[in-house]
Amino acid sequence: MGIFFGDVHCHCGITYGYGSLENALESARKRLDFCSITPHAMWPDIPEIDQFNRYLVTYHKEAFDRIGRNWESVRKTVEEANDDGRFVTLHSYEMHSSFYGDHHFVSPDPSLELIYGKSPAEVAARSRCDLVAIPHHIAYPSGYRGINWDEFRSDISPVVEVYSKHGLGLNDAGYREYYHTMGPRDGRNTAYVGLRRGKKFSFGASTDHHAGFPGSYGDGLIAVEAPSRTRKDLWTALKAGRTYAVTGDRILCDFSMGSLRFGESGAVDGRALIHAAAKASDEIARMVILKNLRPLAIYDSERDGLPHSCEGPYKIRLELGWGDDKEKGFEWDTSVRCIGGKLKGYEPCICGRSILSPSEDMKQNDNINRILFNASLTDDTFSFAVETYKNISPLHPQTSSAVIEVEGDKDTVLDFSINGRTERHTIKELLETSICGEVLSYASCSYKIHRAVPRSLYEVSMDIEDGGASGDFYHMEVYERNGHAAFVSPIFLL
Ligand SMILES: [Zn+2]
Numbered sequence: 001m002g003i004f005f006g007d008v009h010c011h012c013g014i015t016y017g018y019g020s021l022e023n024a025l026e027s028a029r030k031r032l033d034f035c036s037i038t039p040h041a042m043w044p045d046i047p048e049i050d051q052f053n054r055y056l057v058t059y060h061k062e063a064f065d066r067i068g069r070n071w072e073s074v075r076k077t078v079e080e081a082n083d084d085g086r087f088v089t090l091h092s093y094e095m096h097s098s099f100y101g102d103h104h105f106v107s108p109d110p111s112l113e114l115i116y117g118k119s120p121a122e123v124a125a126r127s128r129c130d131l132v133a134i135p136h137h138i139a140y141p142s143g144y145r146g147i148n149w150d151e152f153r154s155d156i157s158p159v160v161e162v163y164s165k166h167g168l169g170l171n172d173a174g175y176r177e178y179y180h181t182m183g184p185r186d187g188r189n190t191a192y193v194g195l196r197r198g199k200k201f202s203f204g205a206s207t208d209h210h211a212g213f214p215g216s217y218g219d220g221l222i223a224v225e226a227p228s229r230t231r232k233d234l235w236t237a238l239k240a241g242r243t244y245a246v247t248g249d250r251i252l253c254d255f256s257m258g259s260l261r262f263g264e265s266g267a268v269d270g271r272a273l274i275h276a277a278a279k280a281s282d283e284i285a286r287m288v289i290l291k292n293l294r295p296l297a298i299y300d301s302e303r304d305g306l307p308h309s310c311e312g313p314y315k316i317r318l319e320l321g322w323g324d325d326k327e328k329g330f331e332w333d334t335s336v337r338c339i340g341g342k343l344k345g346y347e348p349c350i351c352g353r354s355i356l357s358p359s360e361d362m363k364q365n366d367n368i369n370r371i372l373f374n375a376s377l378t379d380d381t382f383s384f385a386v387e388t389y390k391n392i393s394p395l396h397p398q399t400s401s402a403v404i405e406v407e408g409d410k411d412t413v414l415d416f417s418i419n420g421r422t423e424r425h426t427i428k429e430l431l432e433t434s435i436c437g438e439v440l441s442y443a444s445c446s447y448k449i450h451r452a453v454p455r456s457l458y459e460v461s462m463d464i465e466d467g468g469a470s471g472d473f474y475h476m477e478v479y480e481r482n483g484h485a486a487f488v489s490p491i492f493l494l
Contacts, residue, residue, distance in 0.1 A: 006221065007209075011094075029086075036089065039067040042116055043060055045118075136166075167185065195293060200265065211352055220245065247484045254278070262475070297462055323443070326389070337381050346402050384402045431452045
């Protein structure tokens with residue numbers, strides 16, 4: 001079994017987002033295992049036009065008309081991008097609904113039709129294709145495109161999107177609140193409340209990006225556990241809810257109880273072993289096993305992780321960006337050479353342009369999502385080229401990074417070449433501090449070589465025993481020191 005990361009809810013210029021479909025698919029292919037580009041297709045109970053919503057209602061209707069005309073060519077382009085075994089595409093479209101909350105329908109079937117139903121259930125019933133209806137940005141208020149738990153159906157919605165560019169809809173207290181123009185999250189519409197009300201579903205995340213950059217770092221990814229990276233296997237696992245949500249970093253998680261794995265329902269015999277493990281991209285600050293939403297076991301790095309071993313392998317992030325130019329991207333050309341050690345892998349954390357909905361002053365721009373990204377790895381050299389943009393605010397980064405995994409010891413040397421600048425550091429130095437530099441002068445683009453994180457801090461596991469009864473459910477949450485998290489789907493006891 002492998003863990004595969006994708007984005008099944010990402011918008012572009014085929015409806016009211018920005019950037020071409022072709023660019024979106026091409027960039028996804030380089031960074032993700034699978035993806036779906038989602039046109040906005042319908043809003044059966046769209047509000048009547050009034051003095052406040054004229055622009056909003058108009059751009060929605062215009063987009064729905066346009067996808068109605070272009071659906072066939074969109075499907076064809078998405079289908080042609082499917083490269084089974086390497087990069088999988090899925091078909092999808094989105095229904096807004098004031099009453100039921102917004103959903104995106106995802107299907108492996110290239111004959112997926114746009115069905116103009118009044119509810120997600122009606123679309124699912126009338127569809128001749130295999131599909132799921134994934135509720136998203138669930139924590140908006142009911143009647144205002146947040147989830148309607150009274151109408152929720154696990155059979156058509158095995159997965160709920162609990163995190164996206166809108167924020168975190170898992171619970172009301174967790175980081176991050178919703179700050180889009182659609183308003184704050186309502187505590188009554190979170191995933192925790194759905195679970196408390198006895199609804200059964202798995203967790204997923206996707207970006208809901210509106211500038212055609214699937215998997216834009218920090219906006220959410222869905223992790224799927226499947227035997228291979230084929231459409232058939234990924235779809236079977238997604239439909240079965242063998243998924244979890246990550247906010248940005250590709251945290252590898254393992255969570256089981258007896259013979260049941262995350263996302264599964266079943267019975268356990270008496271007391272059963274619960275196994276929880278995570279391999280993260282940064283130090284794991286906390287890992288929590290929850291039973292019926294209450295903590296059952298907690299790993300806390302400040303309590304349990306120290307004193308830790310500084311033995312390798314190590315994870316080191318090279319973060320690039322900053323600068324002061326809003327419009328123009330900055331092209332990075334970097335490499336890292338490893339001396340006295342071996343490079344084992346890398347993880348791309350690449351940011352697209354940050355857009356969540358259209359605005360009157362913004363024109364269509366097909367190439368807004370044509371963002372340079374190339375990476376390659378050998379045993380001793382990692383090459384990384386990427387384009388970055390100015391941070392939106394000091395609390396809203398637009399940086400991109402790559403996390404490399406280095407096998408070696410404290411004397412291993414990393415030789416960085418960053419747009420002509422050289423940085424040469426031992427792991428011993430990087431275990432103590434990060435290193436930053438500016439490319440040109442004050443307020444120019446900058447880089448940061450993050451501190452080295454040893455395996456004992458980024459890889460954690462817990463094994464406990466518990467005797468659950470029918471109706472109990474268990475899930476896992478993992479929090480990295482840098483704020484990123486994984487929310488691993490519940491195991492439901494029958
Ligand atoms: Zn959307």
